[in-house]
Amino acid sequence: MLKQAIENLGNHTIQGVWRIGFASRFFLSMLLHSGTAFRRFGLTIREMYFTGVLSLIIILVSGLFVGMVLGLQGYETLQRYGSESALGTLVALSLVRELGPVLAGLLFASRAGSAITAEIGLMKATEQLSAMEMMAVDPIARVVAPRFWAGVISMPLLAALFSAMGVLGGYLVGVKLIGVDEGSFWSQMQGAVDFEQDILNGVIKSVVFGIAVTTIALFEGYDAPPTAEGVSGATTRTVVTSSLVVLALDFILTAFMFRGLN
């Protein structure tokens, strides 16, 4: 019984290490074979439509609602201290520093990441990737790398749009609905949001999340067992793993970016 448990643990550990190794090799090979994705940029733009443009609705609507909730909750808390004029600052900083990149990353993982995994997994299961190999066309260069760069480029744009819609939502609720002074809402926001500390750090976060989510989605699809259960399991793993990785990376990046800030 104990021997079996130890054996299982050892087996899982070996498999885990093997998968990390394989994923690292996959990532490196994707970077090395990225030439096609830039030389024939049309391939990458086509994928940006699928990963970016088709994710717009969920990103924009979610951003608007998150901003509206921030407006309500922020006002409720700030007015206790008589500082409701700082609502614009609260909404904008929360969005550009944290909620924009993180929530856009999570939504991107569930909307675009799952679609990428399912597509690549099915291409593998139906031997489309093998067919490409047999035609002397490298699937990593032709299929995987354009999707990777499309994800990396789309993600910061989606996060920026999420934040912009959130600010609009906060404005609608705070200024138009509750009646916070419009001038102080915008001027406090402009005064408090620093380009380098806040906006740029938010953009860096969203680029990192884009790299992480797209790599996980592509790897899971490429590594999926070529069966129906294999592809469905890989899709689930993509959403779960990339969500956890986004949250963990967010903590690490925040700890590095905002240390020493008052």
Add this chain to the structure above:
Amino acid sequence: MQNDILVEIEDAVFGYGARPVLKGINLTAKRGQVVAIMGSSGCGKTTLLRLIGGQIKAGQGTVRVAGESLGELDRAGLYRVRRKMGMLFQFGALFTDMSVFDNVAFQLREHTDLPDDVIRDLVLMKLHAVGLRGAAQLMPAELSGGMARRVALARAIALEPSLVMYDEPFAGLDPISLGVTGNLIRRLTDTLGLTSLVVTHDVQESLKIVDYVYFVSEGVIVAEGTAAEIRASGLPYVHQFVHGESDGPVPFHYPAPPYVDDLRLGAQSA
């Protein structure tokens, strides 16, 4: 004479992990021939095809295609040899996000700098050869199984390869599509002067079109010969296979403990 041989396999051994699949295969295919590799399911036929396509490497022995030993080639070398090969996968493996036209044009766009109007003409010629010029704008999801395989065949011959490999081209086809596919393989082999390697277990259909047959069983070649020789073969395995007998050297029953023991009849009678 040596130049006539396009594919040459010598003592090829291959296994998945500890499980041996091919245990010393010798096979040759000459230019202009249709060569069939037959055997029951799971005997290693598809593995043999993957070996010739360079998707896997032989543990021992050599695999030579067009004079090049696949085991010694790097990735670029392998891709260079693969440009001389076409492969028809069992269910076509068409790219589902591209139209029939784009599927056939795929290799021409990837490997050549031909202008669009030349590619258009070449694609339509290939589609015409398989009788599907009218289906050029359809998507793979709109095709029947037989049509999908013919499109895949048009795609496989797009770059005019020297060797075309077919993985179970007759599986799951209606009698008309079966005849059409068989005739296409023969006709394309003769008109384009290529070599066709057909992995199949459809004996009757393939014996009509092949020049030479290899029978694989449990990882070794157990019989070989022309279609007429195979039909007349006295070997029990070949006889069972060609005549579709349910029992013989390939047993009907999967290995199991004695039936009487399994039903526990021995204990009752005691």
